[in-house]
Amino acid sequence: MSNRLKLITSGFIKNNPTFVLLLGMCPTLATTTSAINGMSMGLATLFVLVLSNMAISALAPYVPDKVHIPVYIVVIATFVTLLQFIMQAYTPAMYETLGLFIPLIVVNCIVLGRAEAFASKNGVLDSACDGLGVGLGFTCSLTVLGLVREILGSGSIFGWNFIGGHDGMLAFVLAPGAFICLGYLMVLFNKIANKNK
Amino acid sequence: MAVQSNLNNMALVLTLTCLFCSAILGGAYALTKDPIDKAAEAKTAKAIGAVLPEFDATSYETVSVDGKDFNYYLAKKGSETVGYAVESSTSGFGGPLSLIVGITADGVVYNTSVLSHSETPGLGAKCTTDEKFTSQWKGLNPSEKILKVKQDNGDIDAITASTITSRAYTLAVQNALSVVSVITGANPDATTGATTSKEETSNE
Numbered sequence: 001m002s003n004r005l006k007l008i009t010s011g012f013i014k015n016n017p018t019f020v021l022l023l024g025m026c027p028t029l030a031t032t033t034s035a036i037n038g039m040s041m042g043l044a045t046l047f048v049l050v051l052s053n054m055a056i057s058a059l060a061p062y063v064p065d066k067v068h069i070p071v072y073i074v075v076i077a078t079f080v081t082l083l084q085f086i087m088q089a090y091t092p093a094m095y096e097t098l099g100l101f102i103p104l105i106v107v108n109c110i111v112l113g114r115a116e117a118f119a120s121k122n123g124v125l126d127s128a129c130d131g132l133g134v135g136l137g138f139t140c141s142l143t144v145l146g147l148v149r150e151i152l153g154s155g156s157i158f159g160w161n162f163i164g165g166h167d168g169m170l171a172f173v174l175a176p177g178a179f180i181c182l183g184y185l186m187v188l189f190n191k192i193a194n195k196n197k
Numbered sequence: 198m199a200v201q202s203n204l205n206n207m208a209l210v211l212t213l214t215c216l217f218c219s220a221i222l223g224g225a226y227a228l229t230k231d232p233i234d235k236a237a238e239a240k241t242a243k244a245i246g247a248v249l250p251e252f253d254a255t256s257y258e259t260v261s262v263d264g265k266d267f268n269y270y271l272a273k274k275g276s277e278t279v280g281y282a283v284e285s286s287t288s289g290f291g292g293p294l295s296l297i298v299g300i301t302a303d304g305v306v307y308n309t310s311v312l313s314h315s316e317t318p319g320l321g322a323k324c325t326t327d328e329k330f331t332s333q334w335k336g337l338n339p340s341e342k343i344l345k346v347k348q349d350n351g352d353i354d355a356i357t358a359s360t361i362t363s364r365a366y367t368l369a370v371q372n373a374l375s376v377v378s379v380i381t382g383a384n385p386d387a388t389t390g391a392t393t394s395k396e397e398t399s400n401e
Contacts, residue, residue, distance in 0.1 A: 033318045063210055064202035071214050078218040085225050089232035092240065096313070167357075173318050 004129045011133025013196075018141035018182075019189040023109040027101045028142060029178040035158050038146025040094050041101060042139025046132070047083055048105050049114060052076045053131035057119040072115045077106045110138060141185075148181050149173060241297075245270050245282045248299025248308040252279040260380055267376045278302045281380060283373035284312065289365040291315040294324075296366065298373035304381070306337040309370060321362030330356045330363070334370060344371045 017023045024045070032038040055075050063071050084102050087095040095102070105111060114134055119127040150156055153172030155163035171177045200206060245255060252272035259268050269283040280301040286293050292315035299307040309331070316322045324330060333354060345351025346363045355363035 059214075062200060064200045064207045066202035067207045067211055070211060074211075074214050074218050078222060081222055082225050085229040085233070089229040089236060092236040170320065 004126065007126060007129040008133035008136070011130065011135070011137040012140065013137075013193050015134060016137045016141060016189070016193075017110045017134055018138060018145070019186050020193070021110075021113075023113055024138065027104060027108065028145065029175065029182065031098060031101050032142055032146040032149055032178060033173050034150040034154070034156075035143055035147040037097055038142035038144075039139060041098055042135070042142040044083060044087070044098065044102060045105055045108060045110065045138055046135030048076065048079045049111055049135040049138075050128055050131035051079045052111055053114055053119040053127040054124050055079075056115045057122055057124050057127035060120040068120065069112075072112060072120075073106065076111050076115070080105045110134060145178075145181055145185060148185065149177055152181075153177060244297045244310045244312060245272065245299070247310050248282055248297055249280045250301065250307060255282070260376060262372075262376050262379050267372075269376065269380070280307060281377050283376050285369040285373040285376070287365045287369045287372070289314060289316050290321045290359070290361040291317060294362065294365045294369060296369045296373070298370050300373060300377045302381075304339065304374070304377065306334050306339070306370065306374070309334045309366075316359070316362050321356070321359040323356050323359065324362050324366050327356055329354065330366075337370075339371075339374050344374070 011017075013020075015021060018028055027041050027045070031041040052072075052075055056072055059071065059075065060068070080103060083105075084095075087098075087102065114130060118130045122130070147157065149172045150158075151168075153168045153170060153174075155161060155168040169177075172181065249272050252274045255270040255272045257268065258271055259266050261267075267283060267285065269281050271281060272279045280299055282297050282299050284295065285298055286295040288294065294314045294316065295312040296309055297312050298309045301307050311325045314322065314324065316324060342352040343350070344353065344367055346353045346355040346360060346367055348355060348360055349364070351367070353363065353367050
C-alpha cells in the first residue's frame, strides 16, 4: 500500500512532468493563460492518463512487441475522443476554450511516455496510481503556472479581478510570458526539490 | 516482455484493437450526440435571446448578398417581425471572428454577441467582455453614426491596443446591417456603404 502511495507522490516531485521531466510543453505553454484553463487542461490529461495507463497495462502482455506503439496510440486516442465527446456534451464552454488542445493529448509525450516507461511493465492498479500521481503533478504544475500568469497578466485570481478596471502586464498572458514564468518556476521548483533530497 | 511478433498475431492484435476501439467510440458518439446537439442549440438560442427583444418564434433562413451567403434568424412575435439575428463572420487578428448581430425591424442594432473568436487573450479577446466597447452597439442607429473605428475617422471607440479586432467587429456589424437592408429591401445607401468599406478593409 505504501508503495502505491509512493507511486502517487513521486509524480509530484521526482517525476513531476512539467518541472522535472519537461514533458508536454505544448499544452503547458499554450493553455495556461489563466489558472482555471491550466487546471482544466491538467484534469483532462489526468483523465486520459489514468484510463490509458490501466488499459495499456492490462493489454501489454498480449501485444506483440513490434506493434505495441500503434496499439498504445489507438488506445490513447480512443480515450481522448471519449473525453472530447463528454466535454462537448456537458461542458461546452470549457471545450471551446481548450478546443484544439484536447485532441493534442493523443500525442502528449506524458501519456505515451508513462505507457512506455511504466504501464507496459506493471500491474493495472500500480499503473492507475502512477497515472494518478503524474496526472495530479501535471494538473498542479499547470494550475500554478496559470495562476502566476493570471495574477501578473490580467490581475486576477481564478477569474476574480483584484486590480479593478486596469490592465495587467499583458506580456504574461502572451507566449513570451509563458516561457519566462515557466523558466522561473522551474528554477524555484528544482531548488526546493533539491533541498529536500 | 511481450509476445514474439509474427505477421499473423500483429495483424490480429491491431485489427482487434481497432475494431474494439471503434465500437466503443461509435457507442459513445450515439450516446452523446443528443446532449451535444442540445448544447449547441441552447447556445444559439441564448445568443439570439441576448441580441433581440422579446420574441415567440424564430426561423432559420439564408440570403445571398454580393454573392455571399448569410444565415440569419427571423424572429417573430405573433405575426409581427421583431427583428433579425444575422450570423456575420469576418477575419479578426487571430482568425475568424464570428458574431451574431441583432437588428430590429426598423434597422437599428439591438445588441451584438460573439459566437466564436480566436483573438489574443487580454487584448482582442476583450471584444466579448469590455463594457465600453460592447455597450456602444446597443441601440446604435446606422443612419446617425459612421460605422468605422475612430482611427478610420468613424464613430466607434476601438478597444485599446486592439484596433484590428475592433475593425473586424465593426465590419461584421456593418455587413449584418447591409444583409438586413437587402432582406427588407430598404435603404440602398447602407448596402453601398458596406460594400465600399469592405474594399477599404481588404486593402489594408
